[in-house]
Amino acid sequence: xxxxxxxxxxxxxxxxxxxxxxxxxxxxxxxxxxxxxxxxxxxxxxxxxxxxxxxxxxxxxxxxxxxxxxxxxxxxxxxxxxxxxxxxxxxxxxxxxxxxxxxxxxxxxxxxxxxxxxxxxxxxxxxxxxxxxxxxxxxxxxxxxxxxxxxxxxxxxxxxxxxxxxxxxxxxxxxxxxxxxxxxxxxxxxxxxxxxxxxxxxxxxxxxxxxxxxxxxxx
Amino acid sequence: xxxxxxxxxxxxxxxxxxxxxxxxxxxxxxxxxxxxxxxxxxxxxxxxxxxxxxxxxxxxxxxxxxxxxxxxxxxxxxxxxxxxxxxxxxxxxxxxxxxxxxxxxxxxxxxxxxxxxxxxxxxxxxxxxxxxxxxxxxxxxxxxxxxxxxxxxxxxxxxxxxxxxxxxxxxxxxxxxxxxxxxxxxxxxxxxxxxxxxxxxxxxxxxxxxxxxxxxxxxxxxxxxxxxxxxxxxxxxxxxxxxxxxxxxxxxxxxxxxxxxxxxxxxxxxxxxxxxxxxxxxxxxxxxxxxxxxxxxxxxxxxxxxxxxxxxxxxxxxxxxxxxxxxxxxxxxxxxxxxxxxxxxxxxxxxxxxxxxxxxxxxxxxxxxxxxxxxxxxxxxxxxxxxxxxxxxxxxxxxxxxxxxxxxxxxxxxxxxxxxxxxxxxxxxxxxxxxxxxxxxxxxxxxxxxxxxxxxxxxxxxxxxxxxxxxxxxxxxxxxxxxxxxxxxxxxxxxxxxxxxxxxxxxxxxxxxxxxxxxxxxxxxxxxxxxxxxxxxxxxxxxxxxxxxxxxxxxxxxxxxxxxxxxxxxxxxxxxxxxxxxxxxxxxxxxxxxxxxxxxxxxxxxxxxxxxxxxxxxxxxxxxxxxxxxxxxxxxxxxxxxxxxxxxxxxxxxxxxxxxxxxxxxxxxxxxx
Numbered sequence: 001x002x003x004x005x006x007x008x009x010x011x012x013x014x015x016x017x018x019x020x021x022x023x024x025x026x027x028x029x030x031x032x033x034x035x036x037x038x039x040x041x042x043x044x045x046x047x048x049x050x051x052x053x054x055x056x057x058x059x060x061x062x063x064x065x066x067x068x069x070x071x072x073x074x075x076x077x078x079x080x081x082x083x084x085x086x087x088x089x090x091x092x093x094x095x096x097x098x099x100x101x102x103x104x105x106x107x108x109x110x111x112x113x114x115x116x117x118x119x120x121x122x123x124x125x126x127x128x129x130x131x132x133x134x135x136x137x138x139x140x141x142x143x144x145x146x147x148x149x150x151x152x153x154x155x156x157x158x159x160x161x162x163x164x165x166x167x168x169x170x171x172x173x174x175x176x177x178x179x180x181x182x183x184x185x186x187x188x189x190x191x192x193x194x195x196x197x198x199x200x201x202x203x204x205x206x207x208x209x210x211x212x213x214x215x216x217x218x219x
Numbered sequence: 220x221x222x223x224x225x226x227x228x229x230x231x232x233x234x235x236x237x238x239x240x241x242x243x244x245x246x247x248x249x250x251x252x253x254x255x256x257x258x259x260x261x262x263x264x265x266x267x268x269x270x271x272x273x274x275x276x277x278x279x280x281x282x283x284x285x286x287x288x289x290x291x292x293x294x295x296x297x298x299x300x301x302x303x304x305x306x307x308x309x310x311x312x313x314x315x316x317x318x319x320x321x322x323x324x325x326x327x328x329x330x331x332x333x334x335x336x337x338x339x340x341x342x343x344x345x346x347x348x349x350x351x352x353x354x355x356x357x358x359x360x361x362x363x364x365x366x367x368x369x370x371x372x373x374x375x376x377x378x379x380x381x382x383x384x385x386x387x388x389x390x391x392x393x394x395x396x397x398x399x400x401x402x403x404x405x406x407x408x409x410x411x412x413x414x415x416x417x418x419x420x421x422x423x424x425x426x427x428x429x430x431x432x433x434x435x436x437x438x439x440x441x442x443x444x445x446x447x448x449x450x451x452x453x454x455x456x457x458x459x460x461x462x463x464x465x466x467x468x469x470x471x472x473x474x475x476x477x478x479x480x481x482x483x484x485x486x487x488x489x490x491x492x493x494x495x496x497x498x499x500x501x502x503x504x505x506x507x508x509x510x511x512x513x514x515x516x517x518x519x520x521x522x523x524x525x526x527x528x529x530x531x532x533x534x535x536x537x538x539x540x541x542x543x544x545x546x547x548x549x550x551x552x553x554x555x556x557x558x559x560x561x562x563x564x565x566x567x568x569x570x571x572x573x574x575x576x577x578x579x580x581x582x583x584x585x586x587x588x589x590x591x592x593x594x595x596x597x598x599x600x601x602x603x604x605x606x607x608x609x610x611x612x613x614x615x616x617x618x619x620x621x622x623x624x625x626x627x628x629x630x631x632x633x634x635x636x637x638x639x640x641x642x643x644x645x646x647x648x649x650x651x652x653x654x655x656x657x658x659x660x661x662x663x664x665x666x667x668x669x670x671x672x673x674x675x676x677x678x679x680x681x682x683x684x685x686x687x688x689x690x691x692x693x694x695x696x697x698x699x700x701x702x703x704x705x706x707x708x709x710x711x712x713x714x715x716x717x718x719x720x721x722x723x724x725x726x727x728x729x730x731x732x733x734x735x736x737x738x739x740x741x742x743x744x745x746x747x748x749x750x751x752x753x754x755x756x757x758x759x760x761x762x763x764x765x766x767x768x769x770x771x772x773x774x775x776x777x778x779x780x781x782x783x784x785x786x787x788x789x790x791x792x793x794x795x796x797x798x799x800x801x802x803x804x805x806x807x808x809x810x811x812x813x814x815x816x817x818x819x820x821x822x823x824x825x826x827x828x829x830x831x832x833x834x835x836x837x838x839x840x841x842x843x844x845x846x847x848x849x850x851x852x853x854x855x856x857x858x859x860x861x862x863x864x865x866x867x868x869x870x871x872x873x874x875x876x877x878x879x880x881x882x883x884x885x886x887x888x889x890x891x892x
Contacts, residue, residue: 024833025327025423036426036495043491043525051529054563058537058548061559139546143554146546150537172320185317 034184041188045195052199055151059206062143071211072148073136079208082125083200089118090197097190103180112170119163126156151203158196165189224333231334233342237308241440244303249296256288264292290473291543297477301440309343310433326428343436345428348830350435351414352728358406361442365399366792368392377785379773389769390455397458398445398475402482404575404709406438407717411578412493412517418823419511421502423833426495434489437481444478457767462549462560466541476539483532490521504841508599511821511845515602516581519609520574531567534560558624565616573612576712577605580647582720583669587651588846589819590666591658595846597650604643611640618687622696630689637687644680664738668719671746675711679704682757700760707753726816730828731809737801741794748790755784814864820845820855827864836861
């Protein structure tokens with residue numbers, strides 16, 4: 001018998017209540033459902049990886065021009081600060097997940113709140129960075145600048161989605177909807193948040209660190 | 220009840236509710252976008268413009284690209300329409316409930332008092348069989364609409380000179396034909412895999428039933444938006460939407476880009492759902508190499524689909540962003556790179572061919588042993604060749620770009636990978652021949668279509684290497700040869716096997732038997748018509764007639780062959796009407812079918828027709844190999860006696876054999892025949 005195959009779970013203890021119409025339905029045990037959810041979430045993340053890999057390929061291909069491989073002129077200190085903020089937010093998301101695993105509700109709520117706060121500060125940082133960058137280049141100028149707006153924009157959209165997930169987790173959390181046994185919502189939001197964070201590590205390198213700033217900023 | 224019953228029924232048709240909420244959301248979204256734009260001091264769109272266009276006081280300018288305000292406001296309207304539609308259908312109710320901390324429904328169908336059950340086929344439903352049939356019906360509808368456009372411009376091409384289409388209309392129709400057909404094929408793949416995979420692996424439903432229903436319904440607004448492209452000014456790029464033309468194309472282009480982007484969600488969530496189902500929900504005893512071969516095809520296709528589709532989305536959304544905010548991805552004057560689009564685009568759009576054909580080839584592998592009464596020859600090679608095709612599928616995309624600005628050096632490696640991918644495809648052919656060889660072949664409509672698919676896909680396969688070889692590929696590029704090649708490949712690899720699958724599983728889906736005579740008439744008209752069409756096109760392609768031209772010089776002498784191709788296309792298209800009549804008539808008035816009219820060993824044929832709501836009352840146990848036809852005493856699965864249906868006395872069994880029902884299962888082991 002295959003180890004991956006579904007075990008018959010004939011009327012497992014933890015059943016979802018159902019009426020007479022569903023006499024034929026064998027409920028899926030919560031722990032099995034959790035395995036489904038985890039696999040599905042990871043497949044989604046692999047899928048998203050292809051999107052961001054594609055964007056990074058665009059950056060690598062379009063970064064090469066007559067000045068060699070270039071990068072846009074950006075505030076290095078601001079980039080470092082917002083990157084650090086996002087990385088620290090991931091720490092708090094992880095802390096929230098660990099806390100709910102130990103049923104530590106106070107730590108869970110506090111950490112989720114701090115992660116949301118840091119996520120919003122990151123989004124604010126990106127907006128500030130856009131405002132700064134507009135002094136040097138425009139989205140419809142040279143592709144190098146355009147790609148900066150595209151990459152940070154796509155990423156910020158994912159961060160905002162992550163913040164929405166964390167807000168849902170936070171508001172359900174303060175109303176006591178999660179427990180150490182059942183917190184898939186927290187787990188999936190945390191996984192998504194870490195993923196978006198890892199993507200930023202690559203985007204940060206691609207936008208702020210590699211390549212050279214051309215001597216004359218013609219565009 | 221205060222509300223009269225017809226109104227209640229209308230309310231419970233999710234499609235109508237979705238359309239109403241979607242249109243309200245669209246208008247709200249357009250007004251909102253206009254307000255936001257006005258607040259930031261940007262120019263706004265005249266919201267009366269669509270109405271004026273509708274009543275003829277103004278027309279959408281076809282050739283000129285629209286102003287950005289109109290483009291963005293209508294685009295946001297389309298996005299709001301999609302979201303409103305999905306909310307109105309009710310596909311996200313449970314997710315909304317969960318996100319505000321409510322319990323939500325249990326994710327299963329509950330019949331409502333006084334509401335007929337047919338409404339569930341037009342509403343959000345989580346049962347994989349309902350979703351599968353929804354996919355299937357939509358697929359056939361889109362297929363017919365797409366085919367109609369093909370017949371229109373095929374008629375135009377029948378004679379030299381422009382008869383009734385102008386160049387712009389011709390461009391619109393070839394583009395919309397291509398995209399509608401791609402949507403139809405993807406929906407068809409969804410139909411087969413959603414309906415069959417859970418039953419075949421002995422599960423009661425998909426892993427994520429709500430996501431399954433959602434993934435179907437997201438395709439409906441996408442199809443609507445795609446059709447909107449024509450009244451919105453059309454698009455003159457063909458289905459590939461190459462920039463810089465697609466950046467400058469009329470407003471219709473935007474609807475194509477958005478529609479395909481939205482359709483990508485369907486592909487991605489649908490394939491993730493299938494992957495989790497196949498990985499986690501196989502019945503006890505169903506090891507990887509006891510899986511039905513169709514499930515292998517779906518597995519390989521889903522692996523491609525859930526990754527590569529992101530690149531399609533990226534390609535189209537980057538064009539859309541260039542149109543909206545003018546980021547110069549594809550403007551070389553500002554550092555953009557047009558060839559980059561082609562790389563990103565074909566990184567999905569070549570693998571998508573395998574997403575279509577792998578389930579189709581799985582159907583052929585499923586049907587040949589049943590009608591040959593022999594074990595599937597080379598089960599493991601066929602299963603693993605699907606995985607090999609899926610893997611190799613990632614590595615061949617640039618063979619579409621031999622004539623592009625790509626570095627000529629890259630032609631060689633892509634030529635080699637392209638020719639290598641013929642090997643796993645060839646493995647399938649040889650194993651199919653091995654399956655047929657010495658078999659006791661019963662010719663029936665599903666078998667006819669599978670054999671037709673075999674022949675057409677073989678022709679499609681053999682005409683592939685000339686495109687993949689650089690020397691001949693450069694000559695054949697963008698000629699009708701290529702058109703004939705991919706049409707014959709998709710007809711063989713997908714459409715014929717899809718029709719074969721519909722005929723084969725029709726008794727299981729409806730509990731009725733289709734009309735065999737009409738089925739055979741359909742096959743011969745379709746096969747003959749399509750073969751005439753494709754072979755004529757191969758000829759004119761080799762002679763050098765380019766594709767995507769509305770007209771050709773009569774001095775070239777392509778006229779008679781083009782006329783022949785048009786006649787063939789009409790024959791094939793007309794035969795689809797026979798098919799639709801046969802299916803619709805038989806579903807209502809057909810003879811009652813036996814649970815297992817084809818004497819298949821697969822799980823779905825052991826249970827009642829139509830399949831009960833949750834397929835099995837107890838999860839079956841798999842104890843043997845699925846394709847041991849004719850091996851005495853071979854047992855595949857043990858089902859609960861409740862599921863294992865008894866033979867029906869008055870049932871119609873086209874293969875008049877004594878052990879016509881319940882073969883291949885412990886209760887009635889198959890004797891050799």
